[in-house]
Amino acid sequence: MKHYKVVAAVIEHEGAILCTQKGEHNYPYLSYKYEFPGGKVEHGERDEDALIREIDEELALCIRVNRKIAVVNHQYPDFMITLTAFHCNSTSRDVTLVEHLHAVWLPKEKLKTLAWAAADQPILQYL
Numbered sequence: 551m552k553h554y555k556v557v558a559a560v561i562e563h564e565g566a567i568l569c570t571q572k573g574e575h576n577y578p579y580l581s582y583k584y585e586f587p588g589g590k591v592e593h594g595e596r597d598e599d600a601l602i603r604e605i606d607e608e609l610a611l612c613i614r615v616n617r618k619i620a621v622v623n624h625q626y627p628d629f630m631i632t633l634t635a636f637h638c639n640s641t642s643r644d645v646t647l648v649e650h651l652h653a654v655w656l657p658k659e660k661l662k663t664l665a666w667a668a669a670d671q672p673i674l675q676y677l
């Protein structure tokens with residue numbers, strides 16, 4: 551079973567948090583689910599550097615990485631991930647969607663109204 555190390559950015563800008571939606575996926579349990587943007591950490595890369603790189607690649611957004619929020623181990627049917635979420639800030643809300651279907655900025659209280667990837671659900675409790 552594959553085990554991926556993934557970092558995710560909880561990006562806050564003036565009271566709202568960026569939520570990004572995946573498109574159709576090979577694994578139906580990930581199709582159209584919301585996630586915090588980020589991705590797999592490359593060998594030898596620091597978590598914070600991986601996050602800055604991924605957010606630039608995926609959204610053309612410049613972020614500052616703050617504190618670690620949570621580490622979640624989640625077993626999907628086909629692979630396992632260790633998902634580490636960091637609180638981040640951005641200076642703007644302008645994103646370019648390179649990989650995602652949709653993006654929305656929501657206040658914390660509204661995050662639970664979206665359909666999140668299963669691994670992200672525990673992170674919501676920490677926000």
Ligand SMILES: Nc1nc2c([nH]c(=O)n2[C@H]2C[C@H](O)[C@@H](COP(=O)(O)OP(=O)(O)OP(=O)(O)O)O2)c(=O)[nH]1
Binds near residue numbers: 590
């Ligand atoms: N970036 C990110 N990935 C997440 C979250 N929750 C969650 O289960 N994942 C999963 C989706 C992917 O399988 C994997 C991250 O891989 P990736 O972002 O490098 O994406 P990828 O192109 O390799 O894979 P994919 O988008 O086709 O799933 O972790 C999350 O909040 N953020």
